[in-house]
Amino acid sequence: MPKQEKKSMSWLLRYLKPVRMRLVLLLIILLTSTGLQLLNPQIIKRFIDTAASGGVVSSLIQLAGLFLIIAIFNQLLTVAVSYLGNDVAWRATNQLRGDLLKHCLGLDMRFHNVKTPGEMIERVDGDVTSISNFFAMFIVQVIGSFVLLAGILGFMFTINTPIALVMTVFTLVSILFMVFIRNMGVQSSKNEREASASLFGMIEERIAGIEDVQANGHVPYVMNRFYRLMRIVFLKGRRAWMLRVIPWNTTVILFAIAVTAVLMLGVHNYMQGAISLGTLFLIYQYTQMLNDPIEMLGDQVQEFQKAKSGMLRSRELLSLSSEIRDGKRDTLPAGALGLEFEHVHFSYNEDKPVLRDISFEIKPGERLGIIGRTGSGKSSLSRVLLRLYNLNQGVIRVGGQDITELTLPALYRRVGMVTQDVQLFDGTLRDNLTLFNSEVSDNMIMETTERLGLRQWIDTQPEGVDTHLKAGGSSLSAGEAQLFALTRVFLTEPSLVILDEPSSRLDAATEMLLQQAVDELMKQCTGIIIAHRLATLDQVDQIMVLSDGEIVEFGAREELANNPDSHYARLRMTGREEELA
Template sequence: MPKQEKKSMSWLLQYLKPVKGRLALLLVMLLTSTGLQLLNPQIVKRFIDTAAGGGILTSLIQLAAFFLVVAVFNQLITVAVSYLGNDVSWRATNQLRGDLLKHCLRLDMRFHNVKTPGEMIERVDGDVTSISNFFAMFIVQVIGSFVLLAGILGFMFTVNIPIAVVMTVFTLLSILFMVFIRNLGVQSSKNEREASASLFGMIEERIAGIEDVQANGHVPYVMNRFYKLMRIVFLKGRRAWILRVIPWNTTVILFAIAVTAVLLLGVHYFMQGAISLGTLFLIYQYTQMLNDPIEMLGDQVQEFQKAKSGMLRSRELLALSSEIKDGDQEWLPDGALGLEFEQVNFSYNEDKPVLRDINFKIKPGQRLGIIGRTGSGKSSLSRVLLRLYNLDSGVIRVGGKDISELSLQALYRRVGMVTQDVQLFDGTLRDNLTLFNQEVSDDMILETTDRLGLRQWIDTQPKGLDTHLTAGGSSLSAGEAQLFALTRVFLTEPSMVILDEPSSRLDAATEHLLQSAVDQLMKQCTGIIIAHRLATLEQVDQIMVLGDGRILEFGAREELANNPNSHYARLRITGREEELA
């Protein structure tokens, strides 16, 4: 076995360790089932020989009853083996699914920017399902097949050596051929999985943007794209299937040759009187039984190729590492946190800088308002502060600590952010407000929502905080969803809050109510407010004006407002961001 393949199997088998008890029970049941399968043809042989020899009816009835009991018992064990095999495989691979999902959630935003959710679902679930199917059948069929083959061939050598030799040669040729070409369809199967992932990614992407698709009449375009991807899946799937069925087709040909040879030898020895009629039947029955495990092994070679492509893709995913390295420092000073950017440079792509030589400092408890034209770098500044991306160069300090040295958990415990897009989950109002944190009390939730103006809406719901929300929040207005996001952040009692366009989805009246609530809630923390509406910035201490990734202006809001030559003052007069150019 190649070194790489050994590593893959060793990596996969580690997921079987937690279910080793069930696995041991499964192997015992497999041995029992195999023994019963070998026993039944011998009962039939005894029955035939007894009947041919004029045996008494009582003995025949006893043999028939014994055969029936063994058959029923064997069927019960077969059902139990199938159930336990699937139970073992799903328990083992569910852990793999969990590891893959956890790993994906920890990968940096550069990875997620180029991967669609639909594609990742296929990677986390689809690839692992192929491994799970192989695991379930491998344990039940492959191991069981080898045990059954050994039992059949071993017993046949006690019956007739020439026939046993023919059967052994057939078995060895079939197994050797399957081992030799076991990887024939792996790459094609991997290509098939990749094509399937692309299809699911396209479907997810188009459904997520269904409003734009329908409003702009893009349904024909989407369907055309869908059919093209479906054709790619079909073509790659057909090629993978053709390569995977070669082992099975080969065993069918070898089996036909082997059966012909065995039956000719069996009839020859029976005609010479060397074996009885019952033994001839036994040879025929064992030959037929020999085909079942060989066919199972052929089927499992196909499943192995699917599973190996899934293993390769899963290992490739787990081998990816996030460019965001977790720090080891946990401590930050109590209370509001200061913020400092020193010589910060950042770009999503090397040839297009987004933030250039950013330097500023705000004291604990101050509020910074950031304005600038679209694409000036406002949201990018908040993303690097939260370590969603690494800096190209420079240092960001929170509470006097370099954020690259802080653990991500320590940073997120103290720094909260409200983004423009609000994600709502399938769960209760309480779960959505606390993000499933059971330690937040209802009193705290209601007090915070009351101050933010959301309490009245909650009181109108049929079950209050226990009211169920659907994923995506279709039952909420845009303004209510924004209030939800604000409540989430303030329930964590952060020491620094980033509000990215907090009023972008609110009407003027709601914005006014929200502003007073935010002013009150932010008294105990440092605030960074990214805004287009200047009314949102009336209570900030400092103003930063960004343009083309650079700081065009930074200073106290009152000073800039009273300076007619400042960008901020001109913007207040005109109300247009074009003045920032």
């Protein structure tokens, strides 16, 4: 077995260890079922020979009853084997699904920026499903097939050696051929999975942007893309299928040759009086039974090719590592946290800098307002602060600690962020507000929502904080969703909070209410407010003006407001951020 294949199998066996006792039970049932399959033809042989020799009716009835009992019991065992096989497969591969999802959630944003949700669903679930299908039937069909083959050939050698040799040669040639070509369709199966992932990614992307698609008349374009990708899936799927069915077609031909030879030998022996009619039937029955495990092995070669492509893609995914390395420090100073950027450089792509030599400092409890045109680097500044990306150069300190030396949980416990896009989950209001943290009390939830102006909306819900929300938050208005996000962050009692365009989705009245709540809630923490509306910054202590990733102005808000030559003062006079140069 090639080295890579050994690694793949040892990697998969890791997931079978937790269900090893179920595997033992499955094997016991499987061996029992196989034994019964071998026994029933022997009963039919005795029945035929007894009838042919004029045996008593009572003996025939007993043999028929025994055959029926064994057949029913064997059918029950077959159901149990199928159930246990699928149970083992799902238990093992569900752990793999969990590991893949956890690993993906731990990868940095550079990875997620190039992977669509639809593609990730295919990687986490689709690839593993092919492994699960293989697992479900591998023990039942592969091990069961070998046991059945060994039993059939063993019996045949006790009946007729020449016929047994013919059947043995057929079996060995079929198995060796399947082993030899077992990897023939792996790469094509892998290409098929990749094509499916691209198709699902496109569908998810277009459905997510359905408003733009419909409003701009892009439905024909989307359908054209869909049909093109579907054609690619079809062509790659057809090629993979054609390569996978070669083992089956080959075994069909070999089986036809073997059956012809065995029947000719059997009839010859019967005509010579060397064997009875019941033995001739037994030889025929065992020959037919021989085909079943061979076909099963052929089917499993196809499933193996699908599963191996899933294994390779899953291992590739698990081998990826995040560029964000966790630090070792787990504590930060109590109270509001200061923030310092020291010569920070950052870019998403090497040829396009986003932040250039950013240096500033805000003291604990101060508020910094950041303004600048779209693309000036405002949101990027918050992303590097939260370590969603690594810096190209420079240092960011929170509470005097280099953020690269902190563990990510330590950083996220004390630093909160409210983005423009609010993600709501399928769960209750309480779950969404606390992010499934049961330790947050209802009193704290009600007090915070009261101060943020969300309490009145909660009171209108049929079950209050126990009201169920659907994923995506379609039942909330834009303003309510924004207040929702603010409540969620402030329930964590952060020491440093970033508000990214907090009022961008609110009307004037709601914005005023929000501003009052933010002013009160931010008394105990340091704040960074990224804003388009200058009114949002009336209560900040410092102002930073960004342009093309550089600080063009930084200072106390009042000083800049009173300086007619400052960018901030000119913006206040014009009331338009677009005047920023």
